[in-house]
Amino acid sequence: MSSRARPLNVTTWYLVLLAVMLVTIVPFGWALLMSVRETSASPFPRNGPAQLVPYLGLIGWGEGLREAKQDGLYNGEGGWWRDYAASPTEVDESRERPAYMFPLTTENYYKVTQDIPIGRYFVNSLVVSIGTVLLTLLLCSLASYPLAKMRFAGRDVLFVVILSTLVFPEQLILIPLYVMAVNMLGFQDTFHGLILPFAASGLGIFLLRQVYYAIPDDILEAARMDGASEFGVWWRILLPLIRPGLATLAIITFVASWNNFLWPLLMLTNNQLFTLPVGLAFLRGFFSGNLRTIAAGIVIATVPVIVVFMIFQRQFIQGLAGAVKG
Amino acid sequence: MSVTRKVRRPASTAKRLSETQRRTLTAYLFLAPALAFLAVFFFTPLVRVIYYSFTDFDLYNASWIGTSNYSELFRDPLFWLSVRKSFIYLIATPILIVLSLTLAIVVNRKLPGVAFFRAMYFMPAVISAVAIGMIFELVFADQGLLNGILRQLGAIRRPIAFLQDPDLVLPTIMSVTVWRGVGYYMVMFLAGLQSIPQERYEAASIDGANILQRHWYITVPGVRPIIVLVGVLSSIAALRAFDEIFIMTDGTGGILNSGLTAMFYLYRQAFVFNNVGYASAIAVVFSLIIIVFTAVNLKLGGEQ
Numbered sequence: 001m002s003s004r005a006r007p008l009n010v011t012t013w014y015l016v017l018l019a020v021m022l023v024t025i026v027p028f029g030w031a032l033l034m035s036v037r038e039t040s041a042s043p044f045p046r047n048g049p050a051q052l053v054p055y056l057g058l059i060g061w062g063e064g065l066r067e068a069k070q071d072g073l074y075n076g077e078g079g080w081w082r083d084y085a086a087s088p089t090e091v092d093e094s095r096e097r098p099a100y101m102f103p104l105t106t107e108n109y110y111k112v113t114q115d116i117p118i119g120r121y122f123v124n125s126l127v128v129s130i131g132t133v134l135l136t137l138l139l140c141s142l143a144s145y146p147l148a149k150m151r152f153a154g155r156d157v158l159f160v161v162i163l164s165t166l167v168f169p170e171q172l173i174l175i176p177l178y179v180m181a182v183n184m185l186g187f188q189d190t191f192h193g194l195i196l197p198f199a200a201s202g203l204g205i206f207l208l209r210q211v212y213y214a215i216p217d218d219i220l221e222a223a224r225m226d227g228a229s230e231f232g233v234w235w236r237i238l239l240p241l242i243r244p245g246l247a248t249l250a251i252i253t254f255v256a257s258w259n260n261f262l263w264p265l266l267m268l269t270n271n272q273l274f275t276l277p278v279g280l281a282f283l284r285g286f287f288s289g290n291l292r293t294i295a296a297g298i299v300i301a302t303v304p305v306i307v308v309f310m311i312f313q314r315q316f317i318q319g320l321a322g323a324v325k326g
Numbered sequence: 327m328s329v330t331r332k333v334r335r336p337a338s339t340a341k342r343l344s345e346t347q348r349r350t351l352t353a354y355l356f357l358a359p360a361l362a363f364l365a366v367f368f369f370t371p372l373v374r375v376i377y378y379s380f381t382d383f384d385l386y387n388a389s390w391i392g393t394s395n396y397s398e399l400f401r402d403p404l405f406w407l408s409v410r411k412s413f414i415y416l417i418a419t420p421i422l423i424v425l426s427l428t429l430a431i432v433v434n435r436k437l438p439g440v441a442f443f444r445a446m447y448f449m450p451a452v453i454s455a456v457a458i459g460m461i462f463e464l465v466f467a468d469q470g471l472l473n474g475i476l477r478q479l480g481a482i483r484r485p486i487a488f489l490q491d492p493d494l495v496l497p498t499i500m501s502v503t504v505w506r507g508v509g510y511y512m513v514m515f516l517a518g519l520q521s522i523p524q525e526r527y528e529a530a531s532i533d534g535a536n537i538l539q540r541h542w543y544i545t546v547p548g549v550r551p552i553i554v555l556v557g558v559l560s561s562i563a564a565l566r567a568f569d570e571i572f573i574m575t576d577g578t579g580g581i582l583n584s585g586l587t588a589m590f591y592l593y594r595q596a597f598v599f600n601n602v603g604y605a606s607a608i609a610v611v612f613s614l615i616i617i618v619f620t621a622v623n624l625k626l627g628g629e630q
Contacts, residue, residue: 010437013432013435013437014437016432017432017433017440017443020429020432020443020447021443021446021447023505024446024447024449024450024505024509025446026471027458027461027462027464027465027471027505028461030461030464030465030470030471031460031461031464034464040469041469042469042474043474044473044474044475044477044478046477050474050478138359139359139360139363140360142356142357142359142360143356143357143359143360143361145356146352146353146354146356146357147357150349150352150353151349152346152349152350152353152354153350154350155353158357158361162360162364165364165368167617167620168372168613168617169562169565169566169612169613169616169617170566171566171589171592171609171612171613172371172372172375172609172610172613173367173368173371173372173375174371174592174596174609175371175375175378175592175596175602175605175606175609176370176371176372176374176375176378176606177367177371178596178597179374179378179385179602180370180371180374182385183385183386196363196367197367198367199363199367200359200360200361200363200364200367200368202364205360230352230356234356255451255452258454259452259453259454259455259456259569261454261455261456261568261569261572262568262569262572262593266597276454277454277455277456277457277569278456280454280456280457280460281456281572281573284460284573285576285577291464291467291469294460294463294464295464297460298457298460298461298464301454301457302453302457305452305453306449306452306453309445309449309452310445310449313441313444313445313448314441316445316448316452317444317445317448317513317516320510320513320514320517321513321514321516321517322517324513324514324517324518324552324555
């Protein structure tokens with residue numbers, strides 16, 4: 001009985017899994033679809049089937065590439081072509097093809113690279129995020145070691161003080177932080193201004209303290225007997241041992257910094273220094289009419305993150321699960 | 327003999343003292359960098375925000391005006407509207423708990439390829455709220471995916487104005503917050519589920535409990551600490567949601583203030599109108615509300 005019920009059960013289970021996955025990935029797929037379309041007309045026309053399957057059409061690099069080739073204005077490599085400014089209706093009339101298909105175009109991607117230096121924003125985001133991760137790992141791994149493994153006056157008080165930073169909501173300190181950053185610290189339009197305020201994290205110290213706790217004291221005693229300094233013990237023995245904990249903290253910090261929006265929005269006025277989220281918002285404000293350019297910008301900004309995530313997904317998920325258990 | 331003893335004893339106490347002192351000094355040296363950062367970027371602002379809230383401050387000149395900001399705040403209908411919107415936003419929390427726990431149960435089953443599905447569900451959590459807000463603008467647009475599907479199914483004749491209709495703005499944005507959070511909290515629940523012994527479920531099935539009963543009587547109590555954790559984390563996140571609202575309302579807070587949460591009102595007063603003192607008062611009052619709310623939450627979660 002139960003053995004006969006099982007295969008059906010498993011199939012249902014996979015159907016549920018697939019259905020939920022559609023909810024997660026369809027919005028991304030939609031952005032991808034919009035980004036390769038040639039017109040903003042709805043892919044769901046009033047009469048006729050939905051235009052969801054593209055065929056290879058305007059592959060090439062540059063605005064109006066195909067038109068230029070048709071008119072003989074494009075002369076191969078290093079050539080030029082006139083600007084493409086046809087209205088959607090004109091485009092539709094000039095083409096003989098089934099109405100429910102649409103050509104795949106790279107035009108929207110070309111427009112993004114023309115309108116904002118998106119590669120530069122990518123590098124900016126990378127610099128800020130890596131800087132934040134390195135500084136956070138250094139500060140937190142230093143600070144949590146004595147809290148876990150040394151006995152000294154004021155330890156418990158200090159730990160409570162550090163934990164108290166988790167209780168206060170972030171928006172409470174946002175305004176004075178901004179005033180200090182602008183009036184005193186000169187953080188506007190600098191990368192260190194995006195890194196330093198987020199470097200010491202109460203959560204990071206708490207997390208690594210738990211990791212240090214799990215290391216047996218004997219190892220430390222043995223190293224101290226051998227005459228190693230406390231710093232030497234920390235650097236040569238403890239850091240390699242807490243590597244999984246550091247990886248978890250690195251992932252959490254990186255994702256938070258990579259996605260940080262409000263603070264960079266407040267700090268950055270020079271559009272060469274924008275991070276990706278600020279650059280995307282800028283692109284959106286710039287072309288609030290052109291959904292396809294926005295879609296192309298979203299794809300450029302998110303695909304690398306998705307690729308990195310799929311490579312390291314095990315570390316991401318186990319890291320977060322470990323942080324909950326710890 | 328006695329002389330040497332006298333000499334030796336102070337020496338040894340001095341050495342012992344210096345040993346403790348040395349250890350304390352080492353400990354503080356390890357702690358110093360992080361404490362310095364916290365002092366500058368956390369505790370100084372914490373003190374300052376309270377001071378600012380008693381001043382009239384336009385970012386350059388501050389003048390002490392006592393409690394005027396607070397008395398004005400309590401009479402400000404927009405502030406109370408924004409607090410109400412923030413609490414409406416909290417409806418996202420129970421939805422998130424139910425959905426992410428259900429999903430965790432679904433992906434907790436050992437099946438080939440289930441790790442892939444977990445990863446796909448978690449993925450939105452690593453993507454910036456800005457990009458996600460923009461993706462969902464495309465989904466909710468008049469020519470967007472949702473209106474397209476609904477029209478194709480014949481359910482609507484004219485597109486639904488998800489982001490223009492004042493009644494729909496907040497629920498629409500909340501649905502994005504939920505969509506983005508489900509996978510993240512699912513992973514937290516997964517960690518809790520894996521600590522529940524399998525035998526309990528088997529025993530319950532033998533006793534004739536159906537699948538709902540088994541999860542209600544075994545899973546829910548088993549992951550209660552995680553429910554409290556997810557409840558606290560997701561409600562704090564909901565109360566300070568900003569990025570999605572900023573993007574999906576064009577940075578305006580929505581038509582007729584329909585997306586004006588307290589966090590957004592704070593942003594508007596401080597960084598659009600430059601009423602830094604007044605915005606600080608908003609920050610102080612709203613933070614107190616959050617702290618009390620979280621404490622009550624934790625207390626209830628701990629007692630049950």
